[in-house]
Amino acid sequence: xxxxxxxxxxxxxxxxxxxxxxxxxxxxxxxxxxxxxxxxxxxxxxxxxxxxxxxxxxxxxxxxxxxxxxxxxxxxxxxxxxxxxxxxxxxxxxxxxxxxxxxxxxxxx
Amino acid sequence: xxxxxxxxxxxxxxxxxxxxxxxxxxxxxxxxxxxxxxxxxxxxxxxxxxxxxxxxxxxxxxxxxxxxxxxxxxxxxxxxxxxxxxxxxxxxxxxxxxxxxxxxxxxxxxxxxxxxxxxxxxxxxxxxxxxxxxxxxxxxxxxxxxxxxxxxxxxxxxxxxxxxxxxxxxxxxxxxxxxxxxxxxxxxxxxxxxxxxxxxxxxxxxxxxxxxxxxxxxxxxxxxxxxxxxxxxxxxxxxxxxxxxxxxxxxxxxxxxxxxxxxxxxxxxxxxxxxxxxxxxxxxxxxxxxxxxxxxxxxxxxxxxxxxxxxxxxxxxxxxxxxxxxxxxxxxxxxxxxxxxxxxxxxxxxxxxxxxxxxxxxxxxxxxxxxxxxxxxxxxxxxxxxxxxxxxxxxxxxxxxxxxxxxxxxxxxxxxxxxxxx
Numbered sequence: 001x002x003x004x005x006x007x008x009x010x011x012x013x014x015x016x017x018x019x020x021x022x023x024x025x026x027x028x029x030x031x032x033x034x035x036x037x038x039x040x041x042x043x044x045x046x047x048x049x050x051x052x053x054x055x056x057x058x059x060x061x062x063x064x065x066x067x068x069x070x071x072x073x074x075x076x077x078x079x080x081x082x083x084x085x086x087x088x089x090x091x092x093x094x095x096x097x098x099x100x101x102x103x104x105x106x107x108x109x
Numbered sequence: 110x111x112x113x114x115x116x117x118x119x120x121x122x123x124x125x126x127x128x129x130x131x132x133x134x135x136x137x138x139x140x141x142x143x144x145x146x147x148x149x150x151x152x153x154x155x156x157x158x159x160x161x162x163x164x165x166x167x168x169x170x171x172x173x174x175x176x177x178x179x180x181x182x183x184x185x186x187x188x189x190x191x192x193x194x195x196x197x198x199x200x201x202x203x204x205x206x207x208x209x210x211x212x213x214x215x216x217x218x219x220x221x222x223x224x225x226x227x228x229x230x231x232x233x234x235x236x237x238x239x240x241x242x243x244x245x246x247x248x249x250x251x252x253x254x255x256x257x258x259x260x261x262x263x264x265x266x267x268x269x270x271x272x273x274x275x276x277x278x279x280x281x282x283x284x285x286x287x288x289x290x291x292x293x294x295x296x297x298x299x300x301x302x303x304x305x306x307x308x309x310x311x312x313x314x315x316x317x318x319x320x321x322x323x324x325x326x327x328x329x330x331x332x333x334x335x336x337x338x339x340x341x342x343x344x345x346x347x348x349x350x351x352x353x354x355x356x357x358x359x360x361x362x363x364x365x366x367x368x369x370x371x372x373x374x375x376x377x378x379x380x381x382x383x384x385x386x387x388x389x390x391x392x393x394x395x396x397x398x399x400x401x402x403x404x405x406x407x408x409x410x411x412x413x414x415x416x417x418x419x420x421x422x423x424x425x426x427x428x429x430x431x432x433x434x435x436x437x438x439x440x441x442x443x444x445x446x447x448x449x450x451x452x453x454x455x456x457x458x459x460x461x462x463x464x465x466x467x468x469x470x471x472x473x474x475x476x477x478x479x480x481x482x483x484x485x486x487x488x489x490x491x492x493x494x495x496x497x498x499x500x501x502x503x504x505x506x507x508x509x510x511x512x513x514x515x516x517x518x519x520x521x522x523x524x525x526x527x528x529x530x531x
Contacts, residue, residue, distance in 0.1 A: 023472075049385035056462030064462075072462050075386070079470045082382035083477050087333060094333070096480040098487065101452075103476065105305035107459065107468075 004074070005055065005067045008048060011074060014041050018077040019070035023103040026077045030084060031091050042085040045078040061109070069109050113351040113365070120505045121353045128355075128511050132500040135493045137514060138313035144445035147517065150524030151423050152178045155358075156263070156270040156277070156284045158425040158439065159185060163267065163301050164217065165192065169234055172217035173197050173207050177443045179273050182208075182215075183260055184223065188234045192264055194271045195236050195257035199225040206232070206257070223257075232257050265290075267297045288356040289419060291405020295429065299399075300455040304472035307451050310483050312490040314424060314442035315517060317450065320482050321418070321426050321438050322509035324348050324364060330485055331478045334390060336378050352409025353508055358422030358516035360509045366413030366431050370394075386466050390474050391415075393467025397433030397457055420509060422516055433457075434471060446490055452479055 003015035018041060020026045030038065045052075052075055056068045064072070084091050116124035123130065137143050159174050171186035182197035184207055199206045204227040209216050222239060223232045231240030236257040244250065261272040263281040270281050282290065310317060320326060325348050332340045352363040371379055372387070372394055383389035406429050407414045418428045426438045434456045441449040454472045459465035503511050 046381055046385055049382070053386070053463045053466055059462070061459060061461055061465060068462070072465070075462075075466050076469050079382060079386060079466065079473050082380060083334070083473075086380050086382060087336075093477055093480045096484040099308065099310065099480055099483040101306050101308045101450075101476050101479050101483060103304065103472075104307050105303055106472070107302045107304075107465070109465075 001067075003067065003070045005071065007055070008052060008071060010044055011048065011052075011071070014044060015070055015074065017041075019073045020077060021073060021108070023076070023080070023106055026073075026080050027103070029077065030081050033081075033091060035084075035090065038081050038085050038091065042078065042081060045074065049075060049078060064109060072109055112349050115505070121508045122503075122505050122511060125355050125508070125512065128508065128515060132502055133511065133514060134499050135313075135316065135501060135514075136499060137517060138316045138490075139445070139494050139496070141445045143521070144313075144442070146521050146524065147442075148178055150521045151517065152442075153273040154278070154520070154524070155423050156272045156279075156281050157423075158268050158270050158421065158437075159183070159194075160269045161267055161297075161303075162187075162192070162264060162269060163298070163303075167219065169219045169221055170217075171207070171220055171223075171234070173215050175213065175215055176441070177449075178441060181273075183271060184257070185262070185269055185271070186220070186234050192262055192269055193234070193236060194260040194262035194269075195232075196260060198258065199227065199230055200232075200238060200255040200257065201225065201228055201230045201241075266293055266295070285421070286356050286359060288354060288361060288405070288408060289359055289421065291408060292403065292419065292427070292429075293405070294403035295406055295435075296399050296457075297435070297455070299457050300435065302456045302458050302468065304454040304468075304475070305451070306453070306476060306479065307449065308483060309443070309447065310450050310487060311447050312486040313446050314440045314448045315514060316490050316493065317448055317482075317486045318420075318424065318426075318440045318513065319510045320486055322360070322362070322420060322513050323507045324350060324362070325504065325506040326485075330481050334474070334477060336380060339378050348506060350506060351411045354408055355509070355512050357512065358520070360420045360512055361408060361417055362420075362509055363407060363409050363411050363417045364415045365411055366415035383470075386470050387463075388467035388470035392430060392432035392434050392456075392471035393464065394432075395467070396431070399433050399457075420513070422513075423520075432471075434468070436475060446494065450479075450483060 002012050004011050052071050056072045059068050118124045122128055165187040168187050168189050171184055173182055173184050175182050184195045184197045186193050197206050204225055205212050206223050206225055229242040233239045238252050238255040261277050263270055265281055327348050328343045332343045350362050351365045354361050387394045415431050420426050424440045429435045436454045439451045454475050456468045
């Protein structure tokens, strides 16, 4: 079985890297990616983001099958990397190289 | 030219004449000696926010909190309808009572009894000593006098506060005062989806907090979070708040809501991902309808209203956003030039994926701008600590910075007055 639903097949090659359960993992993935990698993921997500949200909305949020959960987590990753791609043009926030702000709790999924 | 009407005195600062308009010193933020005074005068006398009631939902639910500024760890526990706080110290040999793996770490859970890892002494959730291992080996031991040492604890609007004074000079409600109490009725208890953040920063707790007392820095530190034409416009306009109020030691600043609806702006001025997710810097565009809010949330009656940032003395802030969510900031000093910075974003539980993505977007943005603040303030601490300059200007948009340092000085002065000759 694929990680994401068949109608989002162009997202599948990115699912393993970006369908991550926690912000800590997503943040780590953002910081350890090159801009080319972030751009490639961004370019495939942007045109499908609204559809993906509508797809996930068909399921109860707290009782979602695995595929839409993966899709939802990829949307979170897309939101997280959007600053890097759209504004910063680098993975980390400019002038914040010496600091961190770790997410220690969050709702699931 | 002011965009908003200022008080009759001509400025917010002069509206509070005790604040003065002179240059200020930040000698209070570089001195180890002064920090020691703050610990005694403020952190061991003021009510300190330590968490939300929802974190301890059932009798026996507890969390521990490391409070380095008071050189202790506490256990906060729900006991039936009551909330209790105790020093996290076993009465037998002084072992930290509740911890796992790392004694410096914080934990949470559910307990019927707190059992010490060292010799198995047990304490009830009411703090009483209930089990002494091999009790008959001790000499004249008085179990009834060996309960956990309590810390004064009270709850307001679901926020749990503690006070390390032997006898607090004010009740929690008297300490908070009418302006803060005016927030009562906001549905904090319904906003149980929490996005929590934490970091350590190399800055004095006041220097750090100063950045949350004003939005004058926003166009420069945070202006780049918009598309470039908007950044330029924001910097050209500068920042002005429509309303400030000081009810010492607490204060509030309100910002005006945008008259421009983001979704009606030309698309080249909006981040494409914001358009895709219909959310962004200030949360989901659609917002969450929380029903009618108490008037005290917008104490200046500003329309359109955007945000109220309530500054709770000494180290806590609640920011209520028009879009139907709120966040908190807290600044826990760990020395005269370091602190633990905690922030939480709170929303009503998401019911759909779209709603959840909107909140995620708000939480992501919150982190981006908090990172900008954190690094900038380490740089500020370094500049002040160089000791080259000790006289700094503050403008009218920085009135709450001026007030905050004065409130700290007032508390220290009062403490010194009470302890003169002792």
